[in-house]
Amino acid sequence: MEDFLLNALKKTDQEGLYRTLQSLETAQSPVVVVGGKRVIQFSSNNYLGLTNHPALKRAAQEAIERYGVGTGASRLIAGNLELYEQLEKNLARFKGTESAIVFPTGYQTNVGTISALMGEKDLIFSDALNHASIVDGCRLCGAKIIIYPHRDLDALEQLIKTAPQAKNRMIITDGVFSVDGTIAPLPGLVELAGRYGCWLMVDEAHATGVLGNRGRGTAEHFGVEKGVDIHMGTFSKALGSLGGYVAGSKNLIDFLINKSRSLIYTTGLPPSVVAVNRAALELVENGLDLRKALWERVGFFRNELNRLGFNTFSSEAQIIPVIIGDPVKTMDVFQYLFSRGVLAYGVRPPTVPEGLSRIRIAVMATHGWDDLYFGLQVLEEAGKRFGII
Ligand SMILES: Cc1ncc(COP(=O)(O)O)c(C=O)c1O
Numbered sequence: 294m295e296d297f298l299l300n301a302l303k304k305t306d307q308e309g310l311y312r313t314l315q316s317l318e319t320a321q322s323p324v325v326v327v328g329g330k331r332v333i334q335f336s337s338n339n340y341l342g343l344t345n346h347p348a349l350k351r352a353a354q355e356a357i358e359r360y361g362v363g364t365g366a367s368r369l370i371a372g373n374l375e376l377y378e379q380l381e382k383n384l385a386r387f388k389g390t391e392s393a394i395v396f397p398t399g400y401q402t403n404v405g406t407i408s409a410l411m412g413e414k415d416l417i418f419s420d421a422l423n424h425a426s427i428v429d430g431c432r433l434c435g436a437k438i439i440i441y442p443h444r445d446l447d448a449l450e451q452l453i454k455t456a457p458q459a460k461n462r463m464i465i466t467d468g469v470f471s472v473d474g475t476i477a478p479l480p481g482l483v484e485l486a487g488r489y490g491c492w493l494m495v496d497e498a499h500a501t502g503v504l505g506n507r508g509r510g511t512a513e514h515f516g517v518e519k520g521v522d523i524h525m526g527t528f529s530k531a532l533g534s535l536g537g538y539v540a541g542s543k544n545l546i547d548f549l550i551n552k553s554r555s556l557i558y559t560t561g562l563p564p565s566v567v568a569v570n571r572a573a574l575e576l577v578e579n580g581l582d583l584r585k586a587l588w589e590r591v592g593f594f595r596n597e598l599n600r601l602g603f604n605t606f607s608s609e610a611q612i613i614p615v616i617i618g619d620p621v622k623t624m625d626v627f628q629y630l631f632s633r634g635v636l637a638y639g640v641r642p643p644t645v646p647e648g649l650s651r652i653r654i655a656v657m658a659t660h661g662w663d664d665l666y667f668g669l670q671v672l673e674e675a676g677k678r679f680g681i682i
Contacts (some may be wrong), residue, residue, distance in 0.1 A: 402537030405555030
């Protein structure tokens with residue numbers, strides 16, 4: 294076995310795709326310490342800076358004191374603390390749906406929801422840049438998968454028109470795309486889903502807390518919440534902690550409780566995390582100031598990158614790719630940025646298509662303006678040094 298492992302790792306390394314883990318020695322914040330080095334953080338999904346928020350830490354501590362550190366069993370077998378019920382009630386109200394259910398992670402939410410709803414006789418239309426957890430859910434369920442070009446409504450309509458017969462059909466899309474920072478054309482997707490009798494599922498992982506007046510996500514941003522059948526999202530990005538959710542009709546949630554294997558056959562989130570999620574929802578719903586701060590910084594940073602001559606593709610949101618192309622060069626840029634005090638990870642295939650390796654920048658509401666100026670200065674240096682700009 295060791296030979297097999299070594300050969301596989303060697304090949305990955307030769308392709309410039311070797312991955313390692315790096316440890317952070319501080320809490321997530323705009324400035325973190327990695328390997329003893331103080332760096333400005335540009336790689337966190339902690340978009341609103343909530344991971345270290347005093348109210349959330351207090352909620353966790355109180356929940357631990359009252360309920361302990363674990364649930365002791367899966368939610369369907371004696372592990373369903375009353376905290377879940379409170380969180381799900383608040384979540385359904387937040388999303389404006391009849392009901393909601395919380396899973397341990399966003400990954401499990403997508404895999405468990407798609408595989409519960411869709412089967413071999415069904416058809417899924419999936420955006421080419423959807424997150425890996427959607428891809429894995431689609432693969433697991435055995436449905437026929439038709440991938441449509443990223444955000445291309447005309448191509449999608451053609452594919453729907455010429456698709457083979459199926460029992461049920463579903464369109465699935467990220468709301469904000471995780472490594473391109475593009476936003477799904479939801480009004481058009483809602484219209485197509487309605488016209489051709491497809492269900493519509495939207496993954497709001499990177500949009501929850503970020504888009505929409507009340508932070509409900511892409512559907513709120515476009516005012517099409519009623520047109521979405523399955524609102525999926527996470528607590529692990531802007532909400533600062535961990536967990537995934539689905540919000541929708543009562544029948545949808547009852548169906549998932551009965552059929553979703555990644556909900557049924559796993560232990561639920563610990564009480565501290567459930568309590569944090571409940572408190573984070575409240576902060577986010579009333580977090581207009583944080584969203585305003587975020588969008589001001591995002592607009593400024595992207596404009597400056599473009600002015601300097603970087604290719605940020607079609608980014609519209611807080612995730613801004615700086616396209617480099619070659620995976621080895623991407624990691625050289627990452628290392629250079631790190632050496633100069635900027636933490637901005639390289640993203641390579643298979644996470645992104647071949648030839649589109651990039652530095653993925655994520656702007657946070659809590660970045661100081663000096664952090665942003667410094668980041669731009671170091672990126673400019675790197676851009677010139679590596680012949681990117
Ligand atoms: C679009 C999208 N969906 C789902 C997930 C999975 O969420 P989690 O990290 O909570 O498992 C991610 C995480 O990166 C994501 O980017």
